Structure formats: structure tokens, C-alpha cells
Amino acid sequence: MSPLPPAPCWPRRDADHLLVSGAQMAALEQQLFASGLPVEALMEKAALAVAERVRTGSAWRRQARRSGVLVLVGPGHNGGDGLVVARELHLAGWPVRIWCPWPRIKPLTEAHRRHAAWLGIPALEGEPNPADGALWIDALFGVGQTRRLDPALELLLAHRQQQQPGQLVAIDVPSGLCSDSGRCLGDVAAVAHTTYCIGLRKQGLVQDAALPYVGRLRRIDLGLAPTLLESLPPNQLLGIGGARAAADLAALPWPQIDPTAAKYGRGRLLVVAGSQSFRGAAILALSGASASGAGSLRAALPEAVAEQLWLVQPYTVLQASLGSTAQAGLALGGLDAGALERLDAVLLGPGLGAAAATAEAPLWQAEQKFWDHLQAFKGLLVLDADGLNRLAAPSGGQAEALAIQWLRGRGGPTWITPHRGEFNRLFPDLQDLPPLEAARQA
Template sequence: MDHWPAHHRPAQWPAADAAHLLVYPQQMQVVEQAMFSGGMPPAALMEKAALAVSRRVRELLGTADAGWGRSQPVVVLIGPGHNGGDGAVVARELHVAGWEVTVWSPFARHKPLTADHLEYLERLGVPRLQEAPTPGRGQLWIDALFGLGQSRPLPGPLAALAREARLAGQCIWAVDVPSGLDDCHGQPLGACFHSRRTFCLGLYKRGLVQATALASVGQLERVDFGVPNWALDLVREQVPLPCGVTTADRATAPWPEPPSAADKYGRGRLLLLAGSQRYPGAAVLAAAGADASGAGAIAIIMEPDVARRVSDGYPHVLNAAADLSPPLEPGPLVWRQLPDLDRYDAVLLGPGMDFAPFTAHAWEPLQRFAGLLVLDADGLNRLAATPEGEAVAWLRGRRGPTWITPHVREFDRLFPACSHGDHPERAAAAARAAGITVLLKGPRTAVAAADGRCWQLLEGAPTAARAGVGDVLAGFAAGRGAMAAATGQLNHGQLARAALDHVHAARQLVREGWTHPSPPMVAERLRRQDQQQEG
């Protein structure tokens, strides 16, 4: 449930349009058939889609960093179906524009449209190879062999060619889907062509953004060919579809806006329950993320030895352990009680807590807490350690909204019944079951709300996947949620926005030459982003 006032409720973010929807190949086929039934000739759609790919290919080939001038050869691999027809149009356009192009199609029969395009290529004088191209000869290959809806392994000779090309480091760009990849689930069907770039036609295929597909897909970009809204309605109205989001979507994402006269408490009050003697840095990093969020008042409860580390770096973070009675004793922390939580807008539980005992007397006020509860790391592990079914029941019984930020192993421990499917499916199933919002971390993080809304990030920062980065994200998301709750603007799309901001910060650092940015660097970049947003 969202917590925006009725007069301040945002429009759906992002729009469920062709630029954002993630569809299964079967749903893409429904859209295409609707366009044909609506009067679009198949030949016209092929030409329209392939011309859009051709324009993008020529743009990329003309850039200095692409490394492909007109003197360097391009080989287009053409399949028997309409994906092959798309490739033939690309070959034609490159040939006419002056590139050295050859084609190869190891099939005796082709669909009529594809056969027509191949015949025209022959009349234009485009050479057609009789034998398979040899990988590693300075050529760019354009893979237009099979495309949408693949479900069978590549035939033996093509499978062998795919393996040879991978070993040789052959540069390949794929039209719609790399050959040998199941674009429904993102699983290679055996040997698979590994593309450095994939031009996804019309709508994003959700299999292409799953972790198992990334090595085959390379850099993914959508090529628009004008899918009409009435055709999209046929799949939008079936079930809630996930939306793919990129850092460019940050500009329109939900963002809490405290009143200009808001004091520190009006900008969000956040309590962190984090850190331990074994993981003192987790408390520091969670505090760094929370500080970067712009939350007005941050407090933390932690072991006395850990408290000094946080106060050294963040002297403005209040040590709320002073509010406990009896006071904390030196040594490992035993969570017997919590302070009055009603003074906070959000609570983050979990980063680096290790195995500190957490008694029922501490869980009860968290369940009664009307504010936002964010569970991460050991907070999730504590909950997962309860008897089967009790964790989900506890979450459903929470008085206030709950966000969780697990990685896959933490997720599987907490939701064993939701261990199948891709990231959006799993996150959505858990969100529905527990009545919460789930951020399932991974190479392409997914976020799902209990009402069916779902987002998947189309970008990642793999070299920034380091211990402690998740603590920064948890603190940042909790701080942003505290600010939103304080101003009556809590919207679960803000958790997806927090994930986008986190990825954007890491990607900026990588682009600037920091190959493996550290968690404190990511936190500092988030802080700068937040200041720029408010400025």
C-alpha cells in the first residue's frame, strides 16, 4: 500500500509503454499478430524494424570507439525465418552505404519474405559465403539466425561455430536475440552466440535481462519500431508486467519533497539497528548510506565498541543506546528491548548484526511499529530462522509498511516457496505472499510491491559488487523511506528509485576510472547526487 495523500499521489512510474515493458516472447508475438490483424503487412513491419536496426548499426559503426570503418568487413549470418529477413535488410543497407558486406545462410529453404531479400542481395552483388565464416579475422558478425522464441539447441554445425567464435573472441552483434538463447527464461540452450551488443526489437524481452543471459546478450538496447498502444493493451491487461528501468528514468521517479520550512525531524527520523564486533564496518556503511539520503535525524543502536567507530565518521548520528533501560553492557549485544519506536519514521534492522541474540521482546515492538521497517542481511536471517511459515505470517501482521533488501541466498532462506522463476517472478511472488515490497539484489536487481507493481533494473555495475555495498544501499533506501514517510509521500516505487540511484553512483565511478569503487566511495557519490537533486 502507498502512503501518499490522495491529492499528491503520483502518476504510474514509469509509464507502462513500449520503452519500459518487459515481455515474454509469446507476449511479443501477440503484439505482432495484433499489428498484422490491424492492417500492418508483415513485409512492412519487417522493413520498418530492420531499417531501424540498420540506422542504429550505421550510427555505431561510424563512431570512433566502435572500431569498425568502411574498410573493415561485416558478415551477416542469415537464418531461415523473419529474423533472417531482418538481417538481410541490414546487409542491404550497409552495402548501399558503402560497407564491405558478405552474407552467409546455411539453410536450403527460407520463409518467402526472407528469400525475397536474399534474392535482392544477390542482384545487388552482395557476396554470399558458401562455407561458414572463420572467427577472429577482424570481421564484425551480425547474428540474424533465429531471433524471437527460441526453444531448441542450435544445430550441430552452428553450435560448433558458436563455440569457435567465443574462443576466438569474435565480435558479434545480435538482431533481437542471440542465437542459442532462450529469451523467455534467459537460459542458454546449449552452445550460444555471445554478442557484445543486442538490438532488441520493439519491446524488451525479459529473458534478456536475467543474470544467466547477460554474458550472451552483452550491451542491450531497444530498437523502437512504433508499437501502437492498442496492441500493447492486449498484454498490459493480462497480468501486471514488470517495467524495465534505467538510470535515465531517475528524472521522473518518485522523490520525497519535504516542505521548504521542514526542520530536521520533518525531513525524516531514522533508527539503525546494525553492526557487531565481528562486522563493525557494516554499521559505519549503513550510516554512510543513510547520511547520503538526506534524512534529517539519524540514530543508531549498536554495541558500545562499535559506537565509537560510527561517531568518529558521523558525529551527527545519535547513539540511541542511551535511551535503553537497563543500559547496554560492554561486549556482544543482546537485543532484549528497543526504545520507543513511535519517535521514528523508519527503522533499518540487520546490516552486520552477526549472531547477536534477538529476543521476542524486541520483535514485538517492530511488528507494532506503524512506520517503515527495512530488513536487510542479518535482520532477514533472524526472521528466516523462525519455524516455517511464521516469517511470512509475521510480515503480513506488521502494522506499517515493510521493505526488504535480500540477495538471492537470503531470499531463498526466507521464501523457499518462491525459489523458482526469474528475478521479477520471485520478487513479485514474495511481495504478494507477505504483503511487503521486495528488492531482490543481483546483476539486474528486481523490485516488487504487494499490489503487483514490479520493476527490474536494466543496468548494473558488476565491478562494484563488493562486500559492504549492500549496507550502503540499505541505509540509503531506509533514509529515503524515512524522509518520504515523514512527509506523507511514501511510495514503494521509491525503493526502485533508491536502487537506481545506487547503481548510477557506482556506474559513474567506474566511468571515471575507478574500476572497483569501494563502498565509502559509492556512499559519497550518492550524497553528491542527493545534493544535486535538491539543488
């Protein structure tokens, strides 16, 4: 019998999904230049695409054509990109101005500045007015920023956001933002309505810390050769979302269900959620589970929710009505190995509340038995919220290392969904690392 084909990679490992560091993007560009592609050609290709996006962007097209565009030009090639954008918008008939406060800039950028002057594009001599109604295009620094902005520039960008919010777009990376971590390098960074990320998406721009600054993230495709993308490591980070979110979700490798299957052949799921303190968490979790398409949905719930379950979700089978710990958390000891029989998946965690204390010896011992049964469970386990907290801090003062041992000993696949606080409790030795590196090492 021939082996099954490998499972498809999701999301696809392509330019739409690869996430890279600033150093990796620079290395890819160097490979292009070494192959014979002129630096000037790549700058033109990228900047022409940005100019077209700006020119056709309905969000600001009317106002920009009326009030104009101000391009903030930096000393490097990001500034050169901005000057090409300024040139193209000027040639399209838009009122464009340039501001470049650096006396010395890179030769290619300087060449574009000379050409802009020859075209008659006005250049500001003094600092721009932050209340200016023009659309500002941030082409100051781009990828690879490691130092905070000059205090005067920080102040200018802060005043701009206060007086004209939503009237700035950034080329590649908002100035003042680290493209690897997504963190602000000083007290202020440019706040963009849209960031046009060139080539591949920079990993920092999809981090929580970057969200207030990036705005809408749009990738500018450079048509990078497949051989170039293949030079990245096999475990290179992949990201979903943004403009392709709907297409990415549609491409999920959903299980193929036999159209003749009865409900038990369409997925059997147990949801363990809620507590005396967090009753709503149980109903919210069940609502999500019922929308998944699972054919058989069971629930282990706090008594107060279990009594009314038939009124709100009559299609859910009540597996167990569970009592409370002294801290008003859900007492998991009421579940035994039989609760896990004939299941495909278990969701454990939303709103469970605090575990039993060692002083509640019978409750504590029963809960430990349940965790033993769950470790041996062969189906899919999704550990969320307080499920992670209970695993990370077992009753009796056991060390966090036991949680890792428990996960390693799981009898089936496990998905964990920690936010940073829950992650730090599970992996205390990794809590000082940036999120992506911490997740990779975990």
C-alpha cells in the first residue's frame, strides 16, 4: 500500500505568509544585488508599487489631492523610496512637497533628491507644521532601526498624531519602531494609517506591541524568486491575517467528513468550562464549540449553569454538573476516566477559576486523578485560559517543571493557547525573551 501524501502546509510557505527579521530581508536583498539586479532597479520597483497604492487609496485620495502630500525623507534608501513616490505623485498632478532635514544622505537617495528638485518639487527649509492638512508619507528610516528617534523628531511625530490622526502612511516600517520586536525604540514612533511593507512582512509588525503604530499592514510584492524564498530556514515563521485573512481561513485543511456519517461520525467534543465565579465563560465556550460543526457536543459545567443549560443550548448533552472549590473554582475531581471515553476532542479551561487547595484534600486528590486521565487521553486536547493556569501551578506547591513533563507525556495531540501571562507561568525560564523567540524555544 502506498504511503499517504504529506499533509499540506498551512498557511502556505510563500511571500504572502513568510515573516522575516530585518537582517533576513537585508540578506535576501543582498542576494538579489549579487545576482546582478541593480539597487536602483529594486528601489524603483518597490517605490512605484507604493506610489500606485497611495494614488489609488480611496481612504485619503480626495483629501491628498486637495491638501497635498508631504514626504518625510530619511538619509538612507528608505528616503530614496520616498523620493520616488514623491516623483510619481507629482507627475500624476498631485501637489507634493519634500522635507529632508539631513545634510548628508546616501548617494542614490541624493540622486533622487536632485531629480526631484529639477522637476520643481518644493522642499521645505524648516520643520513642517504638524497641523498641516496634507497626507504625510513616512520615508525616514524603514527596516533595521535600532536607535530611538531624535527628540525633536519624536516631538514632531507626537504632535502630528495629536493634531492630524490618521493622516500618515509609512513605507516599510513606521519610524521609531523596531521591525523585529515591534516595540517603540523611544518614547514616540510614527503612527500610521497604513504601513506598506516591502517584499516580505517584517516579524515585528504583526506583534501586539506594534499594533498601535502599524495601522493597516499591506505587503508590497517584489516578485521574489522561489529560489530566494527557499534559502530561508525550513522552520521560518509563517503568519496569517491582514488583507488575506479570509482567503487563509478558507484554505484551512478541514477534515473530510463522510457525507453519510451520523452525528457521532462528525466529531465528538467535550467542553469543560465555567465556574461559580465565571458562569458566562461556559456559555461562550459552548457557543463557539457549537459553531465548529461538531456532531456531538457534551459539557461539564458548574452546577449553576448546568441547571439552565437545556434552556439556552438544548442540543448540548450535560456530561457532568460539577461543584466548586473553596475559591469558587470548578471542582474537576467530579470527572473520571469514563467522561473521556468515545471522544475526539476536549476543550478545557475557559473560566475554571482557582483550583482546590491542599487543605481540601479530597478535592485536590480527585483533581490530580482527573489530570492523570487527561494525560492518557488519545484525542485532541485544547488547553485554554484557567486550564493552563491550573496546569502551570498544580496544587500542593509542585514546581512549574511538572507542567512541562505533563505536556511531554500527553497521549494525544495538544493545542495550548496562552496569552503572555499564562505563557510565563508555563515557561518561567523563557519569560524575558521576545514573544516570537520565546514561542520558538517553548
